[in-house]
Amino acid sequence: MDDTVAIIGAGYAGLACAVELASRGIPVTVFEHSHVLGGRARVVMKDGWRVDNGQHILIGAYTELARLLRMTGVSPKVFERLPFTLHSPGRLHLQAARLPAPLHLAVGLLRASGLDWADRRAMFRLMAHLKKIRFRLDPGQSVAHLLAQTEQTGRLVRWVWEPLCIAALNTPPTQASAQVFANVLRDSVAAGAAASELLIPRTDLSELFPVQAARYLAVRRGKMRTGTRIDAICPQPDGMKLEGDPAGRMYRHVVLACAPYHAAPLLRTTGSCERLARQVDELPHEPITTVYLALGAQVHLPHPMIALFDGPAQWAFDRGQLGSEPGLFACVISTHGPHEALSREDLEIEVHQQLERELGRRLPPPHWTRTITEKRATIACRPGLMRPGPRTPVNGLWLAGDYLESPYPATLESAVRSGTAAASGIRNSMAPPPAIP
Numbered sequence: 001m002d003d004t005v006a007i008i009g010a011g012y013a014g015l016a017c018a019v020e021l022a023s024r025g026i027p028v029t030v031f032e033h034s035h036v037l038g039g040r041a042r043v044v045m046k047d048g049w050r051v052d053n054g055q056h057i058l059i060g061a062y063t064e065l066a067r068l069l070r071m072t073g074v075s076p077k078v079f080e081r082l083p084f085t086l087h088s089p090g091r092l093h094l095q096a097a098r099l100p101a102p103l104h105l106a107v108g109l110l111r112a113s114g115l116d117w118a119d120r121r122a123m124f125r126l127m128a129h130l131k132k133i134r135f136r137l138d139p140g141q142s143v144a145h146l147l148a149q150t151e152q153t154g155r156l157v158r159w160v161w162e163p164l165c166i167a168a169l170n171t172p173p174t175q176a177s178a179q180v181f182a183n184v185l186r187d188s189v190a191a192g193a194a195a196s197e198l199l200i201p202r203t204d205l206s207e208l209f210p211v212q213a214a215r216y217l218a219v220r221r222g223k224m225r226t227g228t229r230i231d232a233i234c235p236q237p238d239g240m241k242l243e244g245d246p247a248g249r250m251y252r253h254v255v256l257a258c259a260p261y262h263a264a265p266l267l268r269t270t271g272s273c274e275r276l277a278r279q280v281d282e283l284p285h286e287p288i289t290t291v292y293l294a295l296g297a298q299v300h301l302p303h304p305m306i307a308l309f310d311g312p313a314q315w316a317f318d319r320g321q322l323g324s325e326p327g328l329f330a331c332v333i334s335t336h337g338p339h340e341a342l343s344r345e346d347l348e349i350e351v352h353q354q355l356e357r358e359l360g361r362r363l364p365p366p367h368w369t370r371t372i373t374e375k376r377a378t379i380a381c382r383p384g385l386m387r388p389g390p391r392t393p394v395n396g397l398w399l400a401g402d403y404l405e406s407p408y409p410a411t412l413e414s415a416v417r418s419g420t421a422a423a424s425g426i427r428n429s430m431a432p433p434p435a436i437p
């Protein structure tokens with residue numbers, strides 16, 4: 001046995017952990033079941049098209065992923081950076097001004113179209129309330145309750161808060177944690193223009209970080225074992241063996257960086273993590289469906305990303321303005337809803353008709369479609385949800401993943417933060433004991 005750390009899962013959490021350890025000279029071996037890197041944020045190739053398993057968006061406040069991207073040599077130009085904008089054609093336009101906080105929001109709100117003075121006052125009231133209580137809320141409070149308590153107008157709730165809550169937390173306001181929502185607002189729109197910027201990848205999600213991370217590891221004694229499923233973690237007196245590891249080695253440190261529904265069964269195989277496995281198993285999940293429509297290069301949206309209200313989709317992204325083929329649109333449907341009862345074909349027709357209604361014009365029929373549903377895209381970010389920490393009852397076995405405790409919802413940022421947290425836990429436990437004077 002040497003000091004190689006085994007990491008199970010090459011999603012953003014596992015790879016963040018691997019990069020962080022490798023940067024400190026600690027050798028890692030990453031085991032990934034799939035042949036594609038990225039897990040729930042990965043490229044999907046079909047009929048000659050490269051799309052993601054789901055359209056992703058980040059915010060300027062998500063700094064840990066930004067640090068890891070810099071570390072692995074990714075250019076900041078890989079993102080389309082937009083000022084915080086909510087645009088719904090003919091309905092609403094709200095854009096943060098390029099000014100220092102809090103002017104960026106105040107001026108943006110004053111210039112907004114589609115909102116009246118009662119809406120503007122209500123938005124200031126909510127932000128002032130959150131500042132007054134220093135963004136600390138009752139952990140049991142829902143976003144809907146917070147909105148009612150601060151007397152938000154019906155229009156603000158429907159056009160601003162609900163879409164933002166669903167986009168950020170993938171949970172509807174009646175079931176979403178007000179504390180986590182407040183954390184996102186605190187570190188983004190309340191923090192300043194740069195922190196509130198919307199970052200949309202111009203490359204696919206496997207290329208964005210996972211492939212770069214794999215290259216980074218390759219020149220730092222890191223090993224990547226794709227197409228390798230780990231079936232069990234077997235604690236031994238002096239370490240752990242992994243069933244499925246072709247090398248059959250013993251590891252002192254193992255990081256379990258799988259989605260919760262894959263982590264729980266593996267925790268059970270240790271024979272001593274039943275309680276933790278139950279806690280992970282009980283986490284509720286929410287789905288996300290992305291409908292891709294290729295409508296032809298002559299079709300554009302008025303903004304790279306628009307909010308939709310009049311049908312199943314909540315957002316449409318003009319991938320042509322975001323580094324992909326012109327005329328390709330990604331329409332996103334988060335959380336549960338009536339769309340789940342539709343067949344794939346009927347859903348694509350509905351979304352196409354919705355786009356026509358919202359844009360107020362006829363659109364050409366799609367010449368290519370692809371609908372991807374991730375049934376357990378993220379955990380539901382509910383009030384008082386008990387998210388586990390990185391430690392497990394087995395000495396040397398660590399957890400990483402977007403579902404672990406975090407100020408943020410289950411996002412790429414939470415995933416990479418959990419990975420670097422596991423890496424620093426491992427480094428600390430490897431540190432030699434202090435010398436006796």
Ligand SMILES: Cc1cc2nc3c(=O)[nH]c(=O)nc-3n(C[C@H](O)[C@H](O)[C@H](O)COP(=O)(O)OP(=O)(O)OC[C@H]3O[C@@H](n4cnc5c(N)ncnc54)[C@H](O)[C@@H]3O)c2cc1C
Pocket residue numbers: 008009010011012013014031032033034037038039040041053054055056057058228229230231257258259262288289290374376377378400401402403410411412413415
């Ligand atoms: C459709 C969709 C849209 C999203 N939109 C956004 C967004 O806009 N912004 C945002 O920040 N986040 C978004 N997210 C959430 C984000 O994708 C996740 O938070 C993040 O990818 C989770 O990373 P992870 O590393 O924790 O887990 P995962 O990505 O699930 O990685 C786990 C890896 O472990 C592997 N694995 C599992 N079992 C084994 C085994 N036994 N042996 C070996 N390998 C195994 C899996 O194959 C996988 O690669 C979205 C997610 C989805 C699905």
